[in-house]
Amino acid sequence: MSLYLYGYWRSSATYRARIALNLKQLEYTYVPVNLAKDGGMQFSQDYTALNPSQLVPTFVDDDEDIFLNQSMAIVEYIDERYEEPVKLVPTHRLDRARVRALAQDIGCDIQPITNLRILRHLKSTFQNSDEDNVKWNKHWIETGFKSIEKRLTNTVADYCFGFDVTMADVFLIPQVYNAQRFGVDMGQFPLIQRVHDNCNQIEAFIAAKPENQADAT
């Protein structure tokens, strides 16, 4: 079995894939793609051949000859292929749907609006200052977290959905990391904070932290 994860230490989408791989106790080779250096190594010819979207992460499973982009597709693939030791998407279709929807609240409606390529485009197109960009990110993260905090009142225990870690937690924790980077006051979101603190007691989450990656600077 040879698994490869192309990503970047600070990319929250890569961070999700790292958590999932760790929770499944899978060995994988981490291949850094430096999004900052020389305008971004994701635009290189080699990486573009692997992933035409020029985004991270890309997951490669040599045995199955699959090259896969999109962190949510990657997490669900890993969850379907390796059922042990934990299921990240629950078995019952109602639970599955709710977990996916919460992950998508982050993976569709927060992260893609606030990532590096958006900030770069805002800067080059509208001459945004760094301060404008921080405001932009805070606005969208807070908007998203407000609705997630409300949703969690119906589902939260130790984790987003009860007492088992799910794909929702795999998405939430990297988004909290980004929220902290951009100065979001997490005091507004006590349930999110609680889930964050609980997850970060787990070795799989700790090992996946950006600062614990080989390419962290």
Next chain:
Amino acid sequence: MSLYLYGYWRSSATYRARIALNLKQLEYTYVPVNLAKDGGMQFSQDYTALNPSQLVPTFVDDDEDIFLNQSMAIVEYIDERYEEPVKLVPTHRLDRARVRALAQDIGCDIQPITNLRILRHLKSTFQNSDEDNVKWNKHWIETGFKSIEKRLTNTVADYCFGFDVTMADVFLIPQVYNAQRFGVDMGQFPLIQRVHDNCNQIEAFIAAKPENQADAT
């Protein structure tokens, strides 16, 4: 069985859910949520209680007592609950992963960056003109379509993945509708155009078109 879809005729995320419901030949009650009127009916107290994200669509399945947001979670839920007459997410895990990733290329990396709330925020924050907003949307739609066009070279036949309609098509066709609205030259994307034209021969796709909805203006 009582199914309800809260949405807006022009919302491409709602359009996806309509296509999926039609492909499954399900009867449902369409409840219009006017995103344009009085600053947006999605901000009303009633709708916010149903969906704290204040976005459309929301899907309600009375029998299962489920209120579900996020169009991708909705489509997968419908696909898991109603297996006939077509499967929108294929059976084999590699195929599933690829279909999901392509749907996410649209549902994460194009649509959420180019929707009404983003355009409104650009306008109120940076005093963007309508022309600036059109440029912004064209940029992100074209960026996304360029990579999707490349991916399709490996998978396309009549539809995104071979000869069966999948969730990838359910996501692609509403995005083409948006591309056309914002003046994207579809001549750059012959494979996407071909899939679009083929899908729009199918009654389920035709009935789901924005202009065929009761709330279209």
